[in-house]
Amino acid sequence: MAGKKLQGIGLPGSGCEWFWPGEDCRVPLDDRGLAYADGLFETLRVNHQGPVLMAEHRARLLHSAHQLEIPFGPTDFDEWQQQASQRGLLKCRAGNDQILKITLTRGSGGRGYGRPEKPRPRVLTARLQAPPIPQGSVKAQLCRYPVQVAPHRAGLKTLEKLDQVMASRELRGDVFEGLMPDSAGHIVEGTRSNLLLLLSDRHLVTPPSRSLAVQGTLRDWLIRELPTRGLRVRESALTLSMLKRAQGVAVVNSVFGVVPLAELDGVTLGQHPLLEDIRDWCAQQIGLAAGTT
Amino acid sequence: MAGKKLQGIGLPGSGCEWFWPGEDCRVPLDDRGLAYADGLFETLRVNHQGPVLMAEHRARLLHSAHQLEIPFGPTDFDEWQQQASQRGLLKCRAGNDQILKITLTRGSGGRGYGRPEKPRPRVLTARLQAPPIPQGSVKAQLCRYPVQVAPHRAGLKTLEKLDQVMASRELRGDVFEGLMPDSAGHIVEGTRSNLLLLLSDRHLVTPPSRSLAVQGTLRDWLIRELPTRGLRVRESALTLSMLKRAQGVAVVNSVFGVVPLAELDGVTLGQHPLLEDIRDWCAQQIGLAAGTT
Missing domain, CATH: 3.20.10.10 (D-amino Acid Aminotransferase, subunit A, domain 2)
Known part of the structure; x- marks a missing residue:
């Protein structure tokens, strides 16, 4: 069931499920992000020059994943970045800024609050129109x-x-x-x-x-x-x-x-x-x- | 997109989306339960006599929904109960106890943390084998x-x-x-x-x-x-x-x-x-x- 909506499976051994914009992206009801808020997210502004403060967002996401003991490391993030780049998600036309929302959940399963023995994290990428940056105060x-x-x-x-x-x-x-x-x-x-x-x-x-x-x-x-x-x-x-x-x-x-x-x-x-x-x-x-x- | 996986749409005007066990149940990535933990749940034991402490679970769910200002009232719960009953979810064979998990989210959308003007709550019902009740201490x-x-x-x-x-x-x-x-x-x-x-x-x-x-x-x-x-x-x-x-x-x-x-x-x-x-x-x-x- 899980495989049906997937695209861009990560590196062999990365063990993640990847979800990208533009598909019928839905997560199963036993996703732990949905069930227990067992996950985290980052919201990146992307403009014609690229993502804003990418290094800082990467560092915080990896730190948060580490703190929550979600097995998602630097290699996984770099895989996300490479796939997002290939999909053209890390650039946009001048004046048409986008927001990328990366949500990382522990994936499916586990009995009750107890975590699955071999979690397969989900990486959900969504893209939204960026809100205008206010002028003045x-x-x-x-x-x-x-x-x-x-x-x-x-x-x-x-x-x-x-x-x-x-x-x-x-x-x-x-x-x-x-x-x-x-x-x-x-x-x-x-x-x-x-x-x-x-x-x-x-x-x-x-x-x-x-x-x-x-x-x-x-x-x-x-x-x-x-x-x-x-x-x-x-x-x-x-x-x-x-x-x-x-x-x-x-x-x-x-x-x-x-x-x-x-x-x-x-x-x-x-x-x-x-x-x-x-x-x-x-x-x-x-x-x-x-x-x- | 939202309609594709639905069954058992609630009462006209109830304004909820209902998800039942046994289908390819998945929620969109913009579900606020997934995005912000914007929702609640109840876990009911069901045995051959019916659900355990149903009135108490009903009362807590409705109280919690009220506190979170999710538009889900007594009529909606009774609709859930009726539909769950019709699906045979509120009884099971003796010795084969089940757990029903009812998750209620505010539904999709809204910009950022701000809530959608007309939320359409999602009611996600899942069924699991009940764990054994321990004997002794x-x-x-x-x-x-x-x-x-x-x-x-x-x-x-x-x-x-x-x-x-x-x-x-x-x-x-x-x-x-x-x-x-x-x-x-x-x-x-x-x-x-x-x-x-x-x-x-x-x-x-x-x-x-x-x-x-x-x-x-x-x-x-x-x-x-x-x-x-x-x-x-x-x-x-x-x-x-x-x-x-x-x-x-x-x-x-x-x-x-x-x-x-x-x-x-x-x-x-x-x-x-x-x-x-x-x-x-x-x-x-x-x-x-x-x-x-």
């Missing part, structure tokens, strides 16, 4: 639904996303992103982004990685690369009053880059031009063009 | 992997089950169940069961519902019905030393009933005959036979 909203971070899986982009789903239902009108508190009242991250704050002393801060549901690839890239611009990002727990007092607040992810917030729940936030500079510089470095659809 | 193991309870979803049997998957991998040999601690070190529940303790004063306790990842149907049934036997269960956080000092410890769920533990990590636990009495009485009341496969 955007509105945000503080969600009431809190984010809960499982300490042993902090930062991993697993399939457990009910917090984000439940928080997203609160977003109204032209709000671009919802910010999520934890149960202690710290503001941890957006539903689909991390936070970057410019404090009054021109220091940049972002919440600690151990507090994050998703440790974003762009967040890590910024922490690593901003020092080349003479700037540093340090990790610190954020409160609502810190956001309101800050010189600037941005939401960041590798799909839309660095996007400064104009207001939060109708309250105007700081608008220091440094965040705009970082946005433009980052977009140039990783290959994003504002307004691109 | 069994061994348990304390898992190192902690359970994390999202306060807003405490007790709901959602598709987010990575804690249970990760804890289950620790189970060795003939261990029947793994007990999971929370981050504060309390012993909260088993990977697939709740806990029932007999304290030295013959009082029964079980961890508080707000601390539970899954609020079991049998746990609630016992709290409600034991008073008819002159016994009460009160809620209390449990520590490891309480388990070791108790007159008896049992794991409970509606698939295997009340199962006393003989030992935990090789340490012999209390073996008061009252737990055996409760096991036998409960099995008779809800319709379970020890040793039944």
Whole structure:
């Protein structure tokens, strides 16, 4: 049954099932990603230059798979990349950016929560039209639904996303992103982004990685690369009053880059031009063009 | 595409997609249960008398759907039950018990975490051979992997089950169940069961519902019905030393009933005959036979 919908079986011995866009792609009901959220995903922006932050997405996917003990290693990822490239999925026409979503599940079976002895992971690739990258700054909203971070899986982009789903239902009108508190009242991250704050002393801060549901690839890239611009990002727990007092607040992810917030729940936030500079510089470095659809 | 694999479309206006055993049942990759664990499930034991604790499973499924705001109400459940009955899924030959797994997802689509405006939930019914109900008492193991309870979803049997998957991998040999601690070190529940303790004063306790990842149907049934036997269960956080000092410890769920533990990590636990009495009485009341496969 499993073989019917397959294309592009991986390397001999890779032991994965591969699913590609454009087919009647469906997974069996005993897929563990569906049954138990036993898997993870990555969302890559692809433009005419190629995928954005591919190395970082690769590293996070492999790290997450390792943490969940899903047998999917560097060779398997490279096989994915090669097959995706052959299918023309890693490039697109200028102005027609795409999103590639790679979902990796542990595959079928196992009795109850116990895992199959010889798991055969599934790699599901989907392609979607990329959303436009906003120009200027955007509105945000503080969600009431809190984010809960499982300490042993902090930062991993697993399939457990009910917090984000439940928080997203609160977003109204032209709000671009919802910010999520934890149960202690710290503001941890957006539903689909991390936070970057410019404090009054021109220091940049972002919440600690151990507090994050998703440790974003762009967040890590910024922490690593901003020092080349003479700037540093340090990790610190954020409160609502810190956001309101800050010189600037941005939401960041590798799909839309660095996007400064104009207001939060109708309250105007700081608008220091440094965040705009970082946005433009980052977009140039990783290959994003504002307004691109 | 969605229509191809369907059978038994629900009542006009019910707005669900139904999947039944015995077909080439597969869900599209954009199913939100697969993408974001945006759904829930129930696991029912079915024997020659019918489903075990059907009313309780129905109530929990409807409550969970309501909490997740998945449009699936009493009429939809009754439609499921009627169709399942017509397919002969709610009875089986004596000695050949079955498990029905009902998975309810929000269906396809929506952009990112945001939910589709008009969700069309999917009801996936799977049937499995029921595991044997152990006779006598069994061994348990304390898992190192902690359970994390999202306060807003405490007790709901959602598709987010990575804690249970990760804890289950620790189970060795003939261990029947793994007990999971929370981050504060309390012993909260088993990977697939709740806990029932007999304290030295013959009082029964079980961890508080707000601390539970899954609020079991049998746990609630016992709290409600034991008073008819002159016994009460009160809620209390449990520590490891309480388990070791108790007159008896049992794991409970509606698939295997009340199962006393003989030992935990090789340490012999209390073996008061009252737990055996409760096991036998409960099995008779809800319709379970020890040793039944």
